[in-house]
Structure formats: C-alpha cells, structure tokens
Amino acid sequence: MAPWPPGDDDALTVELGAALWDAGPVPEEFLTAARAAFAWRTVDAELAVAELTFDSACDAEPAGLTRSGGAARTLSFRSGAVVLEIEVSDAGIVGQLSPPRGGRVTARTATGPYDEAPVDEVGFFSLGAPPAGPVRLSARADGYAVATDWVSLS
Amino acid sequence: MTDLTATGLVAAAAGGDEAAWAELVRRYTPLVVSVIRAHGMSRADAADINQTVWLRLVERLDQVRDPQALAAWLATTARRECYRLSRLGRRSQPVDPYDDALDARHGPLVDAAAPDEALLRAERRQALREGFAQLPPRCQELLALLTADPPVSYREIGERLGMPVGSIGPTQARCLHRLRNCPALAPFLGARRGPNKNGGDRDGAVAAGR
Incomplete structure (x- = not known):
C-alpha cells in the first residue's frame, strides 16, 4: 500500500480537500439526534450499565446453550452478577432478570418510556413490542439497578 | 470550553458542558455517517445507528480512557451496529432518494465490495479533519x-x-x-x-x- 499521508504536497492538499468538503452532506436530523443524546447523560447516571454480551441476530450461539428455538431474537446484557436476557418477537418482549429480586423493568426509546412491567418472583417480565430505533431497558430490583446498552430491537 | 482537543472536549462534556458535546457531534458525525454509508444502510437504519452510537458514547464519556482514540471507538461502534442491523434484514428501502444520492456520489458497489477499504478511507479523512482542527x-x-x-x-x-x-x-x-x-x-x-x-x-x- 502506498505510504500515507502522501509526501507530495499537491496530493495531500487534494486529500485534505476531500476530507474537509466531501464528507457528503450530513443530514441535519443526524446532528440533531446526536446532540439530543446528551440529555441522557444524567437520566440513568445512577444505574450501572448492563453491556450487551450476546445478540442472536449477529453473534454465534454460545456452545452448550439451548434456546427455545423459533424465529425470536434473543439478547443478553450483563453488569457484574446481574444478567438480563430477553426474547424479542413481533408479539413483544419476554425477559428474565437474575438474580430474581422482584422490582420493575422500564423500556425506553430515546424520546421516553414506552412500557413498564413488574418482575415476578422468578425474574420473568414481559413488555410490549419495541418501536423502531434504539431502545434501553432499565431494571430496578431489591439490591441493584441496571440499564442496558442502547440497541435497536425491531 | 477552552480546550478544543478531543481530550479537552470529552472531559468538558463528561462534566456536563453541552457546548463541548455539540462540538464533538459537529466534528465526529461526518465520520460516523461515512462509516454507515460505507455499509450501504438504508436511511432509517442509518439514522438509528447514528443515534445508537451517540447514546452509547454519552454514558461512556467518563470512561473514555484515551480520548484520542475516540474516532476509532466511534468508527468501530458504528460498524458493529451496521452489522447488527444488516443481519436483522429489516426495513429494506430499495428506492430511497437518500441512497440514490449516496450512490451517485460514492459508487455503491465499490464500498459494498470493500468495506475495509472504505473504513480506512473514512478513518484517514477523519484524521485529516482532526489534524486540520489542530x-x-x-x-x-x-x-x-x-x-x-x-x-x-x-x-x-x-x-x-x-x-x-x-x-x-x-x-x-x-x-x-x-x-x-x-x-x-x-x-x-x-x-x-x-x-x-x-x-x-x-x-x-x-x-x-x-
């Protein structure tokens, strides 16, 4: 591969011009959405982030794991010892929170909550079908509170 | 907001400075968008990926260990989300005027066939934009x-x-x-x-x- 950045001044000037002016138009709505994301800086600040560790849409199935099968997409989030697993279908989200300590789960889009539900004694909960766009679930149970990574579910 | 380096902007934004965040957005959205474009996503998917990337960054602002690596983190996160949504195969929009405009400008097949090359080009262009800013x-x-x-x-x-x-x-x-x-x-x-x-x-x- 040719050395980069180019040693020739004219070539570098051309590349700089392309970088500065030809990034293509960035749609205003992209900038607006990106700026608006800042509003979330403090909203869930007290919650630990449960990172997305598995998504059946794009990750290989972990060995030894038996899923219920079918077309439902499954995702796992983890924050320390807390694991939140969900199965997403057209009908909605069913999930399990562990360790099971009751509490409530709230589902949000970037514009606000769209559903919430109680967590039962074995950690199960169900939520309505997620709207388009990034979604995050937050769970508050006895002894812990987590919020998942933002991820598109539908 | 006096420190306009990536490091200074990240620190200021982590401390609640919205102007610093807006400057990060202004400076780095072209990179995020160019990575998304390199993957040929529909406009709806592109908008979701862009939003996801920035939402993820908001909550990691105080964990960004090496803000100079911010561009690489943004590019990698955008690329992963492109892969996720392309695997979902949702909402295909074959006649999207936005995509047509993109195709005319960048050539769809070149980028689709060589995403690594497109990514490298996007990263180089971002490096030039950052260097220019300094x-x-x-x-x-x-x-x-x-x-x-x-x-x-x-x-x-x-x-x-x-x-x-x-x-x-x-x-x-x-x-x-x-x-x-x-x-x-x-x-x-x-x-x-x-x-x-x-x-x-x-x-x-x-x-x-x-």
Whole structure:
C-alpha cells in the first residue's frame, strides 16, 4: 500500500480537500439526534450499565446453550452478577432478570418510556413490542439497578 | 470550553458542558455517517445507528480512557451496529432518494465490495479533519481557501489573507508539513517514519517549484 499521508504536497492538499468538503452532506436530523443524546447523560447516571454480551441476530450461539428455538431474537446484557436476557418477537418482549429480586423493568426509546412491567418472583417480565430505533431497558430490583446498552430491537 | 482537543472536549462534556458535546457531534458525525454509508444502510437504519452510537458514547464519556482514540471507538461502534442491523434484514428501502444520492456520489458497489477499504478511507479523512482542527488559524484559512470548490485564485487568496501571492506556496508547504506531523496523523505514519529527516527540505523544494 502506498505510504500515507502522501509526501507530495499537491496530493495531500487534494486529500485534505476531500476530507474537509466531501464528507457528503450530513443530514441535519443526524446532528440533531446526536446532540439530543446528551440529555441522557444524567437520566440513568445512577444505574450501572448492563453491556450487551450476546445478540442472536449477529453473534454465534454460545456452545452448550439451548434456546427455545423459533424465529425470536434473543439478547443478553450483563453488569457484574446481574444478567438480563430477553426474547424479542413481533408479539413483544419476554425477559428474565437474575438474580430474581422482584422490582420493575422500564423500556425506553430515546424520546421516553414506552412500557413498564413488574418482575415476578422468578425474574420473568414481559413488555410490549419495541418501536423502531434504539431502545434501553432499565431494571430496578431489591439490591441493584441496571440499564442496558442502547440497541435497536425491531 | 477552552480546550478544543478531543481530550479537552470529552472531559468538558463528561462534566456536563453541552457546548463541548455539540462540538464533538459537529466534528465526529461526518465520520460516523461515512462509516454507515460505507455499509450501504438504508436511511432509517442509518439514522438509528447514528443515534445508537451517540447514546452509547454519552454514558461512556467518563470512561473514555484515551480520548484520542475516540474516532476509532466511534468508527468501530458504528460498524458493529451496521452489522447488527444488516443481519436483522429489516426495513429494506430499495428506492430511497437518500441512497440514490449516496450512490451517485460514492459508487455503491465499490464500498459494498470493500468495506475495509472504505473504513480506512473514512478513518484517514477523519484524521485529516482532526489534524486540520489542530492547525493554527492562519493555516486553516489558507488550506480551506486552497481546497475550496469552486477554486479560489492565488490573487484572491492573497487579497483575502493580506498575503503576497509569492508566499502562498511556501506557506502552504509549511502548513502541510505541520499537518503531516500533527498527533492525529501519527497512528498512520508507522512505516514511513524513519531516519529520513528531510521532510522540511522536501517541502521547501516543492514549494519553490510552484
């Protein structure tokens, strides 16, 4: 591969011009959405982030794991010892929170909550079908509170 | 917001400075968008991916260990989300005017066939934008005029900057020399950084030849 950045001044000037002016138009709505994301800086600040560790849409199935099968997409989030697993279908989200300590789960889009539900004694909960766009679930149970990574579910 | 380096902006935004966040958005959204474009996503998917990337960054602002690596983190996160959504295969929009415009500009097949190459190009362009942002204002003005489209004549550049036409070439060479040596471009230099100390002389020779 040719050395980069180019040693020739004219070539570098051309590349700089392309970088500065030809990034293509960035749609205003992209900038607006990106700026608006800042509003979330403090909203869930007290919650630990449960990172997305598995998504059946794009990750290989972990060995030894038996899923219920079918077309439902499954995702796992983890924050320390807390694991939140969900199965997403057209009908909605069913999930399990562990360790099971009751509490409530709230589902949000970037514009606000769209559903919430109680967590039962074995950690199960169900939520309505997620709207388009990034979604995050937050769970508050006895002894812990987590919020998942933002991820598109539908 | 006095520190306009990536490090300073990340620190200020982590502390709640919305103007610093807006500047990060202004500076880095072109990179995020160019990575998404390189993957040929529909406009709806592209918007979701862009939003996801920035939402994820918000909650990691105080964990960004090396803010100079911010561009790489943004590009990687955008690329992963592109892969996720492309695997979902949702909402295909074969006749999207936005995509048509993109195809006309970038050529769809080239990027689709060589995503790595497209990503490398996007990262290089981002490095150039960052390097440019670190140059003295005088250099930024001159290089912006020299790369303007439609082109601006040397005479007009001289008038606008109050600079003799004869010193435009040498000044351009000095500014490009600074650009090549700025920290933003350092990760790309690797192979060609050697005992060769003649960069300045070479630049001077090129300038003299103008």
